[in-house]
Amino acid sequence: MFQVELWDKTRTRKNSLGAFTSGSVTIGRWAGESVFTIPGNTAPPRLSLLHERGTRVRILDEGEPIMTGLIIKRSGNGPVNPTTGFTVSSDVRVLHDLLAWPIPTASLTAQTVEYRTLTGPLETVIKTVMAENATRLSYPLTVAPTLGRGPTVTVQWRFHSIFERLKALLEQHNAMIDVLMDETGVLRAEYRPGVTVKKPFDILSGTLSSWEWEDQPPTVTRVVVGGQGEGAARKFVQVIDTARETLWGTKIEHFVDARDVEGTADQPLIDRGWEYLAEGKEKTAVNLGLVSTRERPYGSDYRVGDIVTVHTGDSHAAIQAPLSGVTITQDQNGRRVEPGIDTIETTDSRRWRNVNAMDRALRTLMRR
Numbered sequence: 001m002f003q004v005e006l007w008d009k010t011r012t013r014k015n016s017l018g019a020f021t022s023g024s025v026t027i028g029r030w031a032g033e034s035v036f037t038i039p040g041n042t043a044p045p046r047l048s049l050l051h052e053r054g055t056r057v058r059i060l061d062e063g064e065p066i067m068t069g070l071i072i073k074r075s076g077n078g079p080v081n082p083t084t085g086f087t088v089s090s091d092v093r094v095l096h097d098l099l100a101w102p103i104p105t106a107s108l109t110a111q112t113v114e115y116r117t118l119t120g121p122l123e124t125v126i127k128t129v130m131a132e133n134a135t136r137l138s139y140p141l142t143v144a145p146t147l148g149r150g151p152t153v154t155v156q157w158r159f160h161s162i163f164e165r166l167k168a169l170l171e172q173h174n175a176m177i178d179v180l181m182d183e184t185g186v187l188r189a190e191y192r193p194g195v196t197v198k199k200p201f202d203i204l205s206g207t208l209s210s211w212e213w214e215d216q217p218p219t220v221t222r223v224v225v226g227g228q229g230e231g232a233a234r235k236f237v238q239v240i241d242t243a244r245e246t247l248w249g250t251k252i253e254h255f256v257d258a259r260d261v262e263g264t265a266d267q268p269l270i271d272r273g274w275e276y277l278a279e280g281k282e283k284t285a286v287n288l289g290l291v292s293t294r295e296r297p298y299g300s301d302y303r304v305g306d307i308v309t310v311h312t313g314d315s316h317a318a319i320q321a322p323l324s325g326v327t328i329t330q331d332q333n334g335r336r337v338e339p340g341i342d343t344i345e346t347t348d349s350r351r352w353r354n355v356n357a358m359d360r361a362l363r364t365l366m367r368r
Helices: 044-051 091-097 122-136 167-172 243-249 267-277 347-367
Strands: 002-007 013-014 022-028 030-037 056-060 062-076 084-090 114-120 141-143 152-157 173-179 187-193 207-215 224-226 238-240 252-257 281-289 308-313 319-322 325-331 334-340
Touching: 002 022, 022 062, 030 062, 030 319, 044 062, 044 084, 044 091, 062 091, 062 207, 084 091, 091 122, 091 173, 091 187, 114 122, 122 152, 122 281, 152 267, 167 173, 167 267, 167 334, 207 308, 224 267, 238 267, 252 267, 281 308, 281 319, 281 334
Parallel strands: 141 187, 224 252
Antiparallel strands: 002 013, 002 056, 022 030, 022 325, 030 084, 056 062, 062 084, 114 152, 173 187, 207 281, 224 238, 308 319, 325 334
């Protein structure tokens, strides 16, 4: 059962939403959104707060917070059976909303280095860049101390959104960043590695209602990454996914232009190579009807980002992939929890990959 709290823009709790006609909360790996509809005759104090700019919402499910965020859209209709609706954008949007400055402690006119370069465990790098730029903006975000989890990585930012340079690494190493507002109004960010769920989704257990699938082979198995320099003096590294080549019995070679990578160290170029290989991995296009049951409840048995296994029962081998999202709906038809897997590249992700590639190419031309 949803409990919906209303907070003002100063992050002060004001009221509870109370009764609503319908509510739907969608939690994704890198974004989230919820939509609620309430009767148009709702008590004036609550209705007026919904129309104030900057109003925030804290949504609990069975007493546990599952999403907090800003109301980004309002709507209404009438006069017959009037209703008011509102849409909430998850606080995980802070990953997209904050830029990482080259020198986060300096003014804009004192940015005397080209990139902010961080090297360390993935968790430490993420939390460092988030904390630095939250401090720069006096943004009310508390980042938990790092436990040093994840592989050692090197990441560079130059006024990129924090998420732009982290997406491939988070996907490759199956990690999540959870951002929720606590009961005192403070935003808290935490790193969460995905875990492998032991019990599969299948027809017999009632956790799988339908399936469609289509396998796609990898588009690349090894890359040559070109860094800075010209002609014979240009720096190159090679990155090979030997496991992929062994599994498929083939070699597919691509070139990656990484002139935008600062310095002469190998590791940033190697990371760029693995980022490219992650985009070209084998994919399975799936459309699965997953079902959350009383015996396999969402939240305690599995969460978004965890690796789940699906047995379709046909000739296809078991499908194993991170849970990409879940939608929890509560309306006149009752309560429904619908987990989902999305392992195929979407139009939006291709578009953003192309934008990032053009951005790197433009910076390369500007440097010449």
